[in-house]
Amino acid sequence: MKELLSGNEAIARGVYEAGVRVAVGYPGTPSTEILENVEQYKEHVYCEWSPNEKVAFEVAAGACLTGARSIVTMKHVGLNVAADPLMTLTYVGAVGGIVAIVADDPGMHSSQNEQDSRQYARFAKIPLLEPSDSEEARDFLVAGMDISEKFKTPVILRTTTRISHSRSLVELHERVEHTPQGFKKDPPRFVPIPAWARPMRVRVEERLRAMIPEVSASALNRIEWANKDLGIIACGVAYQYVKEVFPEASVLKLGWPYPYPDDLIRQFAAGVKRLLVVEELDDFLEEHIKALGIACDGKNFVPNIGELSPMALRRIRAKMEGKELPQVLPVEEASKLPPRPPVLCPSCPHRAVFSALGKFDVVVTGDIGCYSLGVAAPLNRMDTILCMGAGISMAHGMKIAGEKKRVVGIVGDSTFFHSGITALLDIGYNKSAPVIIILDNRVTAMTGHQDNPGSGLTLMGEPTHEASIEEFARACGIKRVFTVDPLKYDAFIELLKNSFETPEPTVIISRSPCIVHDHSGLKPALKVDPDVCRTCKLCLKIGCPALEFTEGHVRINNLLCGGCSLCGQICPFDAIS
Amino acid sequence: MNDCVSVFLTGVGGQGILLASEIISNAAMLSGFDVKTNEVHGMAQRGGTVTALVRYGPKVYSPLICEGNARVLCAFEMAEAIRAAHYLAPGGLAVVNQYRIIPVTVSSGSAVYPENIKETLRKCFPRLCYFDATQKAIEAGTEKAANVVLLGATSVGLDLPEETWLEAIRKTVKPKFLEVNLKAFAAGRAAAQS
Numbered sequence: 009m010k011e012l013l014s015g016n017e018a019i020a021r022g023v024y025e026a027g028v029r030v031a032v033g034y035p036g037t038p039s040t041e042i043l044e045n046v047e048q049y050k051e052h053v054y055c056e057w058s059p060n061e062k063v064a065f066e067v068a069a070g071a072c073l074t075g076a077r078s079i080v081t082m083k084h085v086g087l088n089v090a091a092d093p094l095m096t097l098t099y100v101g102a103v104g105g106i107v108a109i110v111a112d113d114p115g116m117h118s119s120q121n122e123q124d125s126r127q128y129a130r131f132a133k134i135p136l137l138e139p140s141d142s143e144e145a146r147d148f149l150v151a152g153m154d155i156s157e158k159f160k161t162p163v164i165l166r167t168t169t170r171i172s173h174s175r176s177l178v179e180l181h182e183r184v185e186h187t188p189q190g191f192k193k194d195p196p197r198f199v200p201i202p203a204w205a206r207p208m209r210v211r212v213e214e215r216l217r218a219m220i221p222e223v224s225a226s227a228l229n230r231i232e233w234a235n236k237d238l239g240i241i242a243c244g245v246a247y248q249y250v251k252e253v254f255p256e257a258s259v260l261k262l263g264w265p266y267p268y269p270d271d272l273i274r275q276f277a278a279g280v281k282r283l284l285v286v287e288e289l290d291d292f293l294e295e296h297i298k299a300l301g302i303a304c305d306g307k308n309f310v311p312n313i314g315e316l317s318p319m320a321l322r323r324i325r326a327k328m329e330g331k332e333l334p335q336v337l338p339v340e341e342a343s344k345l346p347p348r349p350p351v352l353c354p355s356c357p358h359r360a361v362f363s364a365l366g367k368f369d370v371v372v373t374g375d376i377g378c379y380s381l382g383v384a385a386p387l388n389r390m391d392t393i394l395c396m397g398a399g400i401s402m403a404h405g406m407k408i409a410g411e412k413k414r415v416v417g418i419v420g421d422s423t424f425f426h427s428g429i430t431a432l433l434d435i436g437y438n439k440s441a442p443v444i445i446i447l448d449n450r451v452t453a454m455t456g457h458q459d460n461p462g463s464g465l466t467l468m469g470e471p472t473h474e475a476s477i478e479e480f481a482r483a484c485g486i487k488r489v490f491t492v493d494p495l496k497y498d499a500f501i502e503l504l505k506n507s508f509e510t511p512e513p514t515v516i517i518s519r520s521p522c523i524v525h526d527h528s529g530l531k532p533a534l535k536v537d538p539d540v541c542r543t544c545k546l547c548l549k550i551g552c553p554a555l556e557f558t559e560g561h562v563r564i565n566n567l568l569c570g571g572c573s574l575c576g577q578i579c580p581f582d583a584i585s
Numbered sequence: 586m587n588d589c590v591s592v593f594l595t596g597v598g599g600q601g602i603l604l605a606s607e608i609i610s611n612a613a614m615l616s617g618f619d620v621k622t623n624e625v626h627g628m629a630q631r632g633g634t635v636t637a638l639v640r641y642g643p644k645v646y647s648p649l650i651c652e653g654n655a656r657v658l659c660a661f662e663m664a665e666a667i668r669a670a671h672y673l674a675p676g677g678l679a680v681v682n683q684y685r686i687i688p689v690t691v692s693s694g695s696a697v698y699p700e701n702i703k704e705t706l707r708k709c710f711p712r713l714c715y716f717d718a719t720q721k722a723i724e725a726g727t728e729k730a731a732n733v734v735l736l737g738a739t740s741v742g743l744d745l746p747e748e749t750w751l752e753a754i755r756k757t758v759k760p761k762f763l764e765v766n767l768k769a770f771a772a773g774r775a776a777a778q779s
């Protein structure tokens with residue numbers, strides 16, 4: 009039976025079919041739906057959201073050493089967080105198969121950078137698999153498990169946004185069980201103290217060499233001979249664009265590009281007149297091909313910034329053929345359209361926090377989540393973003409550097425559990441005094457509303473302990489800890505004022521559920537009384553999508569308004585109720 | 586882009602675009618075609634523009650298309666039709682919902698929503714099917730089915746048999762809402778044929 013599955017759904021299916029026992033990860037676009045879809049197989053596969061990717065990776069590693077097949081999922085930047093366990097698990101090696109699924113985001117549709125995570129495979133000296141559609145996504149997960157067990161190594165399965173979020177047809181298979189043997193004590197194998205790590209280091213190189221003949225012979229890599237004037241080496245979704253735009257060319261499709269299949273590359277290069285390498289982001293293949301002494305085109309035509317597309321390839325083709333390609337531009341009227349950027353939802357509790365912060369001349373070190381939207385007009389109330397957790401640590405850094413203004417650090421609840429706790433510990437330990445606001449909307453909202461250690465539910469739907477942010481804060485040494493609802497707006501502003509005047513570190517837990525996830529806070533829409541409204545437009549400064557200014561009047565769209573009453577509390581004339 | 590048919594859907598988060606794209610894919614699949622779709626997730630939502638693309642044919646490689654390649658452009662919101670107009674192939678059908686969603690950039694005063702948009706649509710799209718899908722959905726039984734009304738109109742620009750569309754709807758929507766959705770689909774189809 010064939011089903012239309014997204015790349016992420018297909019990977020989840022592969023997890024089921026490959027007999028995987030343990031599936032863990034931390035949400036992050038475009039990887040999130042993998043574990044969300046594994047959940048449907050929870051009778052066979054234990055699955056969990058871990059607090060962050062490092063923990064997730066280590067959980068999967070522990071499972072793998074008992075002989076259980078395990079996977080860990082994350083977005084590209086998550087692998088930076090998990091790089092530490094990765095770089096040594098490559099030494100220790102796998103017992104049960106372990107595949108790390110890493111989803112890159114070329115073009116930065118929903119990310120803060122566009123790193124090419126394939127580099128990690130080379131860095132860690134482990135196999136890399138790259139599917140180019142959903143069927144391959146499933147197949148490669150299963151193949152990855154076999155490779156992992158055969159060579160006793162972790163494997164990276166790399167997808168990109170267009171693989172994870174495109175749907176294509178997948179033939180479904182049955183699950184094949186793999187029963188773990190249990191952990192077998194073997195310290196020289198599992199304990200990388202220097203004396204044992206040195207032989208492990210040698211084994212890493214031997215393993216890589218042993219894999220090379222297998223890679224060239226693997227069915228995951230194939231040559232599609234056609235016209236030999238031009239040969240193209242491609243992997244991932246770029247392969248699909250190549251087939252579309254260069255239908256006549258010979259293609260070497262690499263589904264298992266690392267360790268590099270040198271023999272296959274040489275054979276292909278020798279069979280074509282001109283060689284072109286088409287890969288998204290870095291020159292991961294091209295650099296190596298050139299190092300083999302093979303002349304090829306690549307990044308001289310193919311951009312290394314942003315994602316590729318059939319259109320980008322048509323431009324590349326035209327350039328190679330010395331032709332002009334007529335540009336299809338948006339119609340002229342499109343340039344006059346109002347931009348439609350993403351915004352905080354109507355009644356989002358985060359809005360009140362940024363609106364309140366707008367009243368103070370402070371520096372706001374922010375973080376990543378729905379609340380990142382607080383950086384945009386008309387709120388404009390976030391000054392820095394770096395990576396998860398940095399909202400707290402950078403506030404501390406600014407403080408100790410002697411920043412004259414008061415510094416406010418902002419993180420969400422999921423971000424706090426991910427990597428804010430250690431940052432807060434630093435503030436308590438090293439005694440600086442920023443104001444830290446933790447936006448506790450009870451859920452990991454940005455990535456599609458996953459549960460987290462504070463929300464009281466596991467990924468498998470079981471009730472669990474709700475981690476207390478208050479207790480964490482106190483344990484880190486913070487004495488001023490307040491829990492408030494920011495939609496009690498005046499009191500919230502008063503607390504901010506008061507905290508800015510205190511020379512002590514303060515943690516404000518802004519607790520108000522995400523209205524999209526938890527509808528219990530929804531109230532009837534508010535109305536603007538046109539007789540009382542003096543069109544001062546102050547309420548429009550909070551950027552609520554339910555507030556419209558049309559034909560000279562402020563109006564509330566009653567289909568959108570969730571009745572949070574923030575605009576009403578801001579209106580100086582009490583015109584909204 | 587060889588023998589593949591592409592449909593480009595655009596609108597604003599929450600308008601039911603993904604369901605519409607699912608029904609189109611199912612209809613194409615039931616007609617025996619290879620299918621690929623692509624959707625935007627994540628930061629692109631939260632009231633931002635949402636697009637979805639469905640491609641079908643004997644063999645589909647790329648999940649993305651070149652500009653000027655969609656056989657039908659179906660816009661759930663008027664301004665979004667213009668933003669995506671360059672994806673429509675020459676001679677292609679534009680289905681545009683007569684429906685306006687004001688972006689925050691407009692309500693906060695930093696941009697303006699285009700006036701006499703109807704004229705602009707006429708200018709951009711020689712083959713235009715422009716009507717109030719929400720109104721027709723209400724007549725069918727619920728305004729929530731506006732997406733399926735638009736789908737009905739879209740189906741007129743595609744060459745899939747009507748029976749597979751109905752089958753696809755049966756396969757995709759909950760039984761409880763089947764009746765209204767079939768009505769909504771018929772209303773949209775009628776609107777595009779008149």
Ligand SMILES: Cc1ncc(C[n+]2csc(CCOP(=O)(O)OP(=O)(O)O)c2C)c(N)n1
Nearest residue numbers: 036376377378379420421422423452453454
């Ligand atoms: C290392 C890393 N992992 C994952 C992500 C993806 N990501 C962005 S924001 C976010 C969670 C935000 O949740 P929370 O802090 O609770 O804020 P909310 O969106 O609920 O406002 C995640 C998982 C990331 N950017 N970096």
Ligand code: SF4
Nearest residue numbers: 352353356378453522
């Ligand atoms: S999803 Fe929730 S947290 Fe995110 S913007 Fe909407 S209301 Fe706010």
Ligand code: SF4
Nearest residue numbers: 355552569572573575
């Ligand atoms: S219009 Fe006012 S009450 Fe309604 S959601 Fe927006 S801010 Fe809240």
